[in-house]
Amino acid sequence: MKNFSTDVLIVGAGPTGLFLSNLLASHHIKNILIEKNSSTVKEPRAVSIDDESLRVIQSLGLINQFINKISLNCGSYYISPNGRIFATINPSSKLYGFPKRNSFDQPDLEDLLLKNLLVKYKVNVFFDTKFLNFYQKKDMVCSKVISKKNKFQINSKFIVGCDGANSILRKLLDIKLLGSSYKEKWLILDLFNSSNKFRHTQVFCDVRRPCITLPGPRGIRRYEFKLHKSENEKECLNLIFIKKLLTQKGENDYSSIRRKCVYTFNALIANCWFKKKILLAGDAAHQTPPFAGQGMNSGVRDALNLSWKLAFAINSNNPKILNSYEKERKHHIAQMIKISLLMGRVLNPKNKFLGTLTRLFFYLISYYKPAKDYIFQMRFKPKPSFSEGFLWKTNNKYENELIGQLFPQPIVDDFKGNQFLLDEILGNNFFIIIYSNLPQNFISNKLIKKFKTKNINILGITPECINPVQTTFKIVRDVSKTLSNYQYNRQLNKAFFIRPDKYIATITGADNYNSIYDLMDEFKIKLD
CATH class of the missing domain: 3.50.50.60 (FAD/NAD(P)-binding domain)
Incomplete structure (x- = not known):
């Protein structure tokens, strides 16, 4: 052997x-x-x-x-039984450097x-x-x-x-x-060359036959139809049945069916x-x-x-x-399952009355901009964050709001004017990011060398209005103003300890670094 x-x-x-x-x-x-x-x-x-x-x-x-090879920035349109759009999700934010919804x-x-x-x-x-x-x-x-x-x-x-x-x-x-585990069955159809050229997801919220259709690159498209309890799975995979469903949604080319299957889903x-x-x-x-x-x-x-x-x-x-893995991921996945089930109820109301109430709710909130943006900008999606694990909370509530969150990825430039996404210089190591008008004033060369012995690199970021300078460590400018929002503006002259996965492990005053030392002690990371 x-x-x-x-x-x-x-x-x-x-x-x-x-x-x-x-x-x-x-x-x-x-x-x-x-x-x-x-x-x-x-x-x-x-x-x-x-x-x-x-x-x-x-x-x-x-x-x-x-x-x-992908279709970027795909929105989602929710359609009533009479064909009217009653809700739209089409986020414009690129907080992490890319569009929130894409198909591949x-x-x-x-x-x-x-x-x-x-x-x-x-x-x-x-x-x-x-x-x-x-x-x-x-x-x-x-x-x-x-x-x-x-x-x-x-x-x-x-x-x-x-x-x-x-x-x-x-x-x-x-x-x-x-x-x-849910017993309801759904028919999946993947098409190579769809005649539906709408570049966004369409969600047909019709209690008679809920359906969702998702675009893909190069003209491919997916359809998912809910099957009735009385419908036989084998018969539903028959081309005659499939043609009937696709025709109802405007498809006319049935030779390009790439995949067909029936599935149930779990939570x-x-x-x-x-x-x-x-x-x-x-x-x-x-x-x-x-x-x-x-x-x-x-x-x-x-x-x-x-x-x-x-x-x-x-x-x-x-x-x-490794004990922090489950602690950090389990709560987030539970939240993601919850929001997924909620979105499923919008697509698949139990009866016509609940479907009407759902559409009325979206109609009413469309007149209240904060609520409308909450849906339109996809802010309901659980943030990539955790409250326990490899992190160190402080006594500052504004710092604690950010600790455990995924650090944004702004567009930045250096003192030469070269422009790029932040991660292009972060790499996959630990980083200390000093956010300040003058990052070079908040750390000594001796401390920089001390951190580097443990593969902890230093980066300065200035707000959009302050040009970066050349110094002993890299300083870049937040061109896209991503860090200029309310939460991060409160953290000027602070140091963010960024993990290799780009999550914020702790935040500390850019003149003492105490929280970073505390976190290292907790997980037995020793500085020479």
């Missing part, structure tokens, strides 16, 4: 596993990726990708290769991530390979896997189960899923995400209803949160930090 050794074994080469493998490799962590299927997907499952996921792709250096073709993304693993990082990826079982030694987990030709063993310091809703790792660990969260050096991520840890388009994006958040913590745990031989 052949043996392999690595730092992390990843089970499952869907989006979560592919992102995690790339992110670990970017942190110089050896990993092996196995997948029971013979290749990555050739048909789309997920179709929506948000600004946070695009930011992760940017962090891998792949955004320029991917951005031209999943095979494009998976092909890009896989190629990056194989060509840039030389990661071992084994397809047609099933995970069988594992046993534990003191310092490693020994996994038995089988391919079409051979059985072999992979020894690793950690395993991450990214193996989907039917995760074998979750079952082997006897971890339960808590929540609800489930695993009761434990980390057990015996094995972690769960993506659908193995949680399953989100499709109505908010956040299933895959939630898995990307898992991969981002987990990757740098695994790197830290392995490099420092200090796994304590």
Whole structure:
């Protein structure tokens, strides 16, 4: 039996596993990726990708290769049974550097991530390979896997189960899923060349047959129709039935049907995400209803949160930090499930009366601008944030409002006038960002060197009205005025301790850095 050794074994080469493998490799962590299927997907499952996921792709250096393959800035139009638009979601904000709602073709993304693993990082990826079982030694987990030709063993310091809703790792660990499974069935139809050229999502909120149709790049389009209880699943996949539904929505080319299937959805969260050096991520840890388009994006958040913590745990031989993974992600995914179910109720009212009430509600709030903007700008989406984990709260309520949130990504420029997105200089390490008119006055060269010994870099950001200067560390200007809003304006002359995943770990006065020292002590990060 052949043996392999690595730092992390990843089970499952869907989006979560592919992102995690790339992110670990970017942190110089050896990993092996196995997948029971013979290749990555050739048909789309997920179709929506948000600004946070695009930011992760940017962090891998792949955004320029991917951005031209997606449809950016897609809105969502909610349509009544008589064909009138009663609500619109079309956010204009680019708080994290990219539009909030975008559509993509999943095979494009998976092909890009896989190629990056194989060509840039030389990661071992084994397809047609099933995970069988594992046993534990003191310092490693020994996994038995089988391919079409051979059985072999992979020894690793950690395993991450990214193996989907039917995760074998979750079952082997006897971890339960808590929540609800829904019996209602939906017919999914993916078309190669749709005659519907509307570039936004259309949500037909008709109790007789709820339907949602989502645009994609290169003329592809998805339709999702709710099936009645009396309708037979096999008959619903018949071309005659499909033609009838598509014709009702204006489609006239039925030769381009790419995929057809019937699915039900779940709202489930695993009761434990980390057990015996094995972690769960993506659908193995949680399953989100499709109505908010956040299933895959939630898995990307898992991969981002987990990757740098695994790197830290392995490099420092200090796994304590991994306990923060579930603490930070579980509450957010619960919020995302809740908002997804709520959006599902708008699409799929229980009866005509509730549908009428829903439309009346949206009609009334359209006259109140703050409420209208809350919907239109998609502010109802749960913020990427957490209140416990790898962070350090202070005694300042305004600082605590921001600690645990994802730091924005403004457009910035340097003293030479070069303009770029912030993350282009942040990279994937810890950073201290000093937000001030004069960042150079708030840290000494001695302290800069001290932080750099622990790979903690320093960056200054000035408000839009102040030009940056050349000094011993990089200073840039917030060209897009992203930090000029009310929350961040209160933090002038403060230092933000930014984690590798771009979340704010703590905020401190730019003249003492006490909160940063406290956080380091808590997690046993020592400065020389």
